[in-house]
Amino acid sequence: MVATAANTSTIHDHGDNVVSLRDQGADEVSERLLASSARLSRNAMTEIDWDQPMDPAKYGCSPEWSSLYGTDYWDEMTEAQRVSLTRHEFASIMNIGIWFEMILQEMVIRDQYLGDYHTPEFQFALTEIADECRHSIMFAKASQKMVGKSYHPSKFVGRLGKVFMRTARAEVAYSGILVAEEILDVFQRGCMRDEQVLPFIRTVNEIHVLEESRHMKFAREEVRDSMKGVGWARRQWSAFVIAVGAAFIFTSMIRPQAYSDAGLDAKRAVAARRENEHFKSMVRSSCGHLMGFLDEVGLLTKPAARVYRKVNML
Template identity: 30%
Template sequence: MTATTQATTQEVRGDTAGREAVSRRLINGSVKRSYAPVVDLDWDRAPEPERYFLPPSVLSLVGTEIWEGLSPQQRIELSRQEMANILSVGIWFENLLNRTLLARLMVADPASPTTHYALTEMGDECRHMVMFGRAIEWSGARPFQMRLWERAVMALLPHALRGSLLWVAALVGEEIFDALQREMLDDPRLQPLVARLMQVHVAEEARHIGFARDGIMRRKPIRGRWETFVAANGHAVAGVLFRRLFTNPAMYRRAGLDGRAAARAARANPRFHEAQVRGFASLAAFLESAGLMSRLSRYGWRRGGFL
């Protein structure tokens, strides 16, 4: 609680008026353009047998020998399982972000526009989690669960994410998915409901990304050496973590493949590496401009295949 209070106080000493103006603008944007996925997506429309759940261009095995040996229906099934895996990971990270923001609000000014936008964003994320869960159910797949040690880490992280590190973590959890979704949503081979899901998510995540980026840049002139060190190095593990999450052996097993062999092939796949680099490019450039890409974090993202 003391650490939270100090972080909030430091933020207040920054450009409070500017932060609140951004928050008001984002709230107005939310009023004009927000979605209710329960009614805005056509859940009664069954999946189309010949369409992919993720486009082949972003699937982890495309271009490998394993991929070349798959039938069209096996490729579609792989896309179904990869989609379920990615949406499961999305639910985990949006859950983490909401719990972290909620903890901050215990000591925040309840009358502040910044608080009001944080609550608005949390509402968006709750609807996204419902949307992702329903999409997994609609597809006929099953969600993927965290292992015990992963749940333990996720339970502890809200207590560690403070200051600039909070907003860096938010961007890591949001912006890579957002960049890839922008690339995917107009692919004619994609299931229409999945394309609509991505349109909704991209539209609302744009505000969340703007809020997090603004939080980082407004703290840049006032953050101390320790905060800069932690925020610049704290995301070093994310590249390796995401690489493992995106090549989860369980999803290959559910698609009828040898899970370990498929995961090894995916992690060595240059086509998949190119998709990872495209997804991280915008965030990497922003973190560089914010002074939050250290030698260690570059190493971590490079090891993960994102640089």
């Protein structure tokens, strides 16, 4: 597969995890990513001491990344309530991450089912699936340790997810993968070096951000390849479906039950989050790179942009 690359600069991400924009297609990118994976992959099962007691003063995510930070409700909380809130919020985010990683795995396996097994593209696709399995276990253990429970999307969104993973193809599938990974990446980059956050959660974030950077490069290359020669009607439809999927994923990240489990009034918390200009601003600024890519490949159409603006991703 061959993808165009108008820019000949180089993207540097996490040391030697580098993919040049001179690369010509999924196989060339995948070969570099396979080498990067062999050098840089990490194992949370051995790297994290899962039995280490948690400091009661440490947050689950940076306070500034709490969905209620900057609201009157936040100002009313005790410090202990704020810590509990961020732990339940981030557990919810990780659990929704597990849900989408399971969708991702099925889509990638289906896409590569009768692929060219000898190619780097196929081999990195399987590497990505293996990474996602490890990430899901890591998130599950982190959630177990931090709050001792699981969160799931609503039944309606869960059913939509099943439809998406069984029907999405080409640019819709890989853009959906990219959007979900970028959304989770936004939250984790904001928290992974904050010493206010639990040390094992910072390590979880570091591992996931590092390894997902490879997955996002792979997805971007697959999207570029899929968009070659795509006509106006298909581009419009694909862009809209991707945007609607992104909206459902993003709005599902922090479940109302997480607020209840943190001892808050869930209805009031959801209303406060909906009106929280600080949180909206944090999300918009962090999604800039994703929106730039979608625009580059022709998937940020006017109808799609309206959807992204409605959920404050644009």
